[in-house]
Amino acid sequence: MATKTESKRKKGPGRPPKSVGTGVNDMPATDDLVKMFRDMLLIRRFEEKAGQMYGMGQIGGFCHLYIGQEAVVVGLQSASVEGDTVVTSYRDHGHMLACGMEADGVMAELTGREGGYSRGKGGSMHMFSREKNFFGGHGIVGAQVPIGVGLAFSHKYKGQKNVCMTYLGDGAVNQGQVYESFNMAALWDLPCLFIIENNQYGMGTAVTRAAAGRALADRGMAYGIPGKQVDGMDVLAVRAAALEALDHCRSGKGPYILEMKTYRYRGHSMSDPAKYRTREEVDTMRKQHDPIDQLREILQNQNVKDEELKAIDSEVKAIVTDATEFAQTSPEPDASELFTDILLPLPSETTDAVEA
Numbered sequence: 001m002a003t004k005t006e007s008k009r010k011k012g013p014g015r016p017p018k019s020v021g022t023g024v025n026d027m028p029a030t031d032d033l034v035k036m037f038r039d040m041l042l043i044r045r046f047e048e049k050a051g052q053m054y055g056m057g058q059i060g061g062f063c064h065l066y067i068g069q070e071a072v073v074v075g076l077q078s079a080s081v082e083g084d085t086v087v088t089s090y091r092d093h094g095h096m097l098a099c100g101m102e103a104d105g106v107m108a109e110l111t112g113r114e115g116g117y118s119r120g121k122g123g124s125m126h127m128f129s130r131e132k133n134f135f136g137g138h139g140i141v142g143a144q145v146p147i148g149v150g151l152a153f154s155h156k157y158k159g160q161k162n163v164c165m166t167y168l169g170d171g172a173v174n175q176g177q178v179y180e181s182f183n184m185a186a187l188w189d190l191p192c193l194f195i196i197e198n199n200q201y202g203m204g205t206a207v208t209r210a211a212a213g214r215a216l217a218d219r220g221m222a223y224g225i226p227g228k229q230v231d232g233m234d235v236l237a238v239r240a241a242a243l244e245a246l247d248h249c250r251s252g253k254g255p256y257i258l259e260m261k262t263y264r265y266r267g268h269s270m271s272d273p274a275k276y277r278t279r280e281e282v283d284t285m286r287k288q289h290d291p292i293d294q295l296r297e298i299l300q301n302q303n304v305k306d307e308e309l310k311a312i313d314s315e316v317k318a319i320v321t322d323a324t325e326f327a328q329t330s331p332e333p334d335a336s337e338l339f340t341d342i343l344l345p346l347p348s349e350t351t352d353a354v355e356a
């Protein structure tokens with residue numbers, strides 16, 4: 001079983017583990033590196049804007065930003081193939097953009113407008129795209145994990161060579177439904193890649209205070225599920241580990257667990273005073289481990305010109321500006337939308353009385 005464990009659980013977030021699989025032979029082509037840089041930057045700029053819009057009262061409800069964690073989903077997506085599916089929690093804007101969903105539709109959903117992916121009725125935590133194989137967006141911690149196993153079952157049942165990438169947080173890993181899912185996925189050799197985004201905190205609780213035992217990557221040991229801990233701030237390490245894990249799942253060997261050691265720079269949600277960690281801790285991660293800065297340096301070492309990198313930033317900023325304008329000008333959903341996409345038929349549509 002390919003397990004890499006922390007010998008002793010440290011207090012606080014500590015340093016991410018040494019990168020795996022970033023040797024010269026694993027270095028992707030420069031074009032692929034540029035794409036990963038662009039994809040991470042798009043998420044960063046989108047989230048920065050979403051934070052501003054929330055502050056201005058243009059976004060209501062819950063809003064959980066992904067800033068700092070961009071390397072995880074971008075590295076995973078760069079290793080995926082057409083038809084692979086994705087399901088995650090409520091910290092989901094980055095996953096949607098990495099799956100190829102339009103910034104316009106995501107931003108308009110945040111502002112509750114008709115042009116949003118759920119026609120303004122879902123908000124930040126509830127967006128889906130069948131076309132891009134993105135299955136949400138789930139507000140209940142851990143609820144997406146059994147859904148991911150169901151998607152993996154569907155891939156296997158239909159004879160597709162695809163994998164469901166099922167994301168969960170460090171705060172979700174102590175739930176019973178996660179282990180029921182692990183058991184079923186292992187029992188039936190389902191192509192399910194579980195990605196634990198260990199950003200060190202579940203709301204205001206440090207993982208060291210909430211999770212007993214060994215590394216989270218080892219949580220599938222009882223079911224024979226291999227696991228690996230990865231520096232989730234290093235997009236190349238993520239990509240290398242993802243290629244290996246996806247290959248395992250795709251070739252019929254069953255599920256796999258990747259624990260991504262990552263960090264969120266902003267609060268849990270927009271209303272988090274962040275009293276549970278120091279400013280120095282956040283600053284150290286930003287200055288020494290930022291995923292975008294790290295890849296920028298690699299690109300500069302490969303002689304990609306600063307002008308090209310700046311042009312990418314301008315391009316993604318323009319996408320975000322357009323998305324913001326769309327999200328501000330798209331109309332509010334019509335009142336009739338209250339009665340669409342609901343499970344129960346309206347009393348007028350059935351002769352049977354709806355019993356309470």
Ligand SMILES: Cc1ncc(C[n+]2csc(CCOP(=O)(O)OP(=O)(O)O)c2C)c(N)n1
Binds near residue numbers: 089142168173
């Ligand atoms: C079943 C359930 N219990 C509690 C909550 C409240 N809650 C929302 S987010 C969260 C923390 C989850 O942390 P983690 O899984 O680490 O994800 P992160 O926010 O760090 O991305 C909790 C307890 C919830 N939404 N659902």
Ligand SMILES: [Mg+2]
Binds near residue numbers: 169170201202203
């Ligand atoms: Mg967490």
